Each structure stands twice: as structure tokens, then as C-alpha cells.
Amino acid sequence: MITSKSSHELAYMRKAGEIVALAHQAVSKAIAPGVTTEYLDSVCERVIRDAGAVPSFKGLYGFPAASCISINSTLVHGIPGKTKLRDGDIVSVDIGACYHGYHGDSAWTYACGNISEEAHRLMEVARQSLFEGLYQARAGNHVTDISHAIGEYVYAHGYSIPRDYAGHGIGSSVHEDPTIPNFGPAGHGILLKEGMTIAVEPMVHMGKPQTRVLHDNWTVVTKDNSLSAHYEHTIVITKDGYEILTTANKEELSDNG
Numbered sequence: 378m379i380t381s382k383s384s385h386e387l388a389y390m391r392k393a394g395e396i397v398a399l400a401h402q403a404v405s406k407a408i409a410p411g412v413t414t415e416y417l418d419s420v421c422e423r424v425i426r427d428a429g430a431v432p433s434f435k436g437l438y439g440f441p442a443a444s445c446i447s448i449n450s451t452l453v454h455g456i457p458g459k460t461k462l463r464d465g466d467i468v469s470v471d472i473g474a475c476y477h478g479y480h481g482d483s484a485w486t487y488a489c490g491n492i493s494e495e496a497h498r499l500m501e502v503a504r505q506s507l508f509e510g511l512y513q514a515r516a517g518n519h520v521t522d523i524s525h526a527i528g529e530y531v532y533a534h535g536y537s538i539p540r541d542y543a544g545h546g547i548g549s550s551v552h553e554d555p556t557i558p559n560f561g562p563a564g565h566g567i568l569l570k571e572g573m574t575i576a577v578e579p580m581v582h583m584g585k586p587q588t589r590v591l592h593d594n595w596t597v598v599t600k601d602n603s604l605s606a607h608y609e610h611t612i613v614i615t616k617d618g619y620e621i622l623t624t625a626n627k628e629e630l631s632d633n634g
């Protein structure tokens with residue numbers, strides 16, 4: 378069931394999204410060589426709880442932490458722990474917050490210290506692929522118009538996309554219909570309508586698309602150990618486009634910022 382949110386519901390989702398963005402700001406400032414991922418997670422959880430929200434991911438399908446922190450060849454669902462960041466790591470942080478029953482969900486990949494030119498380029502392309510997808514997010518377009526735009530952009534830059542992970546509808550649950558793949562032909566899936574809230578989240582690999590899940594049953598890594606980057610925003614479909622909900626400062630929003 379895919380619902381359009383009322384203005385009342387959207388007010389809660391804006392707030393949830395703002396809290397997610399504030400948690401990202403705090404975590405991004407804390408990223409440095411030597412810092413543990415569990416410390417980053419504690420920063421994230423404190424911001425969320427201080428704002429009167431609850432971490433969406435803690436306990437979701439049994440996940441043990443407030444954030445997923447995925448380093449280098451880990452694409453998603455890294456569990457925060459004793460691992461210390463090293464100079465040159467790329468660190469994907471995925472954060473969800475629930476405010477008055479409504480969720481925001483956003484992931485971003487950050488550089489720790491001095492990263493390689495190749496890693497930097499991967500991050501740039503992955504981030505831009507999110508916005509290429511978002512440009513197709515408007516009432517009257519099909520869901521896979523977003524998918525197609527992401528895929529074409531990523532493939533044109535020589536990178537790959539994992540097959541088994543996708544964006545999703547979001548609202549009173551973190552994961553709702555529809556599923557939003559990050560590749561494939563345009564013109565399929567439901568028609569987007571004003572008021573629908575979705576999370577668009579390309580994951581981009583430097584190497585091959587294949588992945589595997591580690592023995593903790595969470596951590597997803599690239600099979601060839603190549604680097605992976607992940608960018609995600611929660612948005613609402615508007616009359617003539619979209620509004621990003623997972624932001625704390627609308628003025629700073631741009632596709633190259």
C-alpha cells in the first residue's frame with residue numbers, strides 16, 4: 378500500500394528528516410583517524426535522542442545500533458564497534474530517526490583524513506547519481522525513471538551497482554512500498570504522486586557488483602573487496618518535483634554541495 382502523506386504527517390517527517398541531518402552533521406565532524414565506529418554511533422544516538430526522536434534502526438530486524446557504519450569495501454549494514462578509522466578510509470554512515478511515529482532515512486559517505494584520488498572520484502559519482510535520480514522524482518513520472526537515471530549515470534562512469542539493495546517508500550515504517558531499484562529500464566513501476574515519501578539510495582562499487590554478507594549476518598561487503606559508496610535522501614514528491622526532507626538547512630542544498 379503506497380500512501381500520500383497529509384500535511385500533518387509531512388510536518389513530522391520534515392522534523393524526523395531534520396534530526397537525521399543534524400545527526401549526520403555531528404557524526405561527520407567526529408570522523409577522524411583513530412576514532413571508533415561505536416563512538417560515532419554514540420554521537421549519532423545522542424543527537425537523535427536529545428531532539429526527542431528515537432533511532433529508527435536500533436532493533437529494526439534486530440539491528441543492534443543507532444547507525445550503520447560501513448567502511449571501504451563494506452557497502453551497507455556495518456555494525457558499529459571497536460574498529461578504529463584509519464587515514465584514507467571512506468566511511469558510509471546510514472542514519473534513521475523516528476519522530477512522533479514518522480521516519481527519516483539518509484546515508485552519506487565521508488572521507489577520513491586524506492583519501493585517494495580514486496576514492497574521491499567514486500564518492501563524487503555516487504553522490505551525483507543520487508541527484509540524477511532525484512531529478513526524475515516528480516508527480517507523473519514512474520518509479521523506475523529514478524532507477525534508470527541513477528544506473529545510466531553510474532555505468533557511464535565505469536562503476537557498478539549491487540543488485541540486491543534498493544531504495545524504498547518510507548513513512549510510519551522505515552521500509553514501505555514501492556521498492557526503488559538503482560538501475561534498469563525507465564517507465565516501469567507505479568506513477569509517483571504528490572505527497573508520496575520515498576528514500577532514494579544508490580550504492581556504487583568501484584569494482585564488480587557482487588556482494589556477500591559476513592558471518593555476523595549484517596555486514597555486506599563487495600565480493601572483490603573494491604570500495605563502495607552510498608548516498609541517500611528521504612524526499613517527498615511535490616507538484617513540480619521533490620523536496621528533500623533529510624536536511625537541516627534548505628539553503629545549503631545543492632547537487633554539488
Ligand code: MG
Nearest residue numbers: 471482483484
Ligand atoms: Mg538508510
Ligand code: MG
Nearest residue numbers: 482576578609
Ligand atoms: Mg533506506
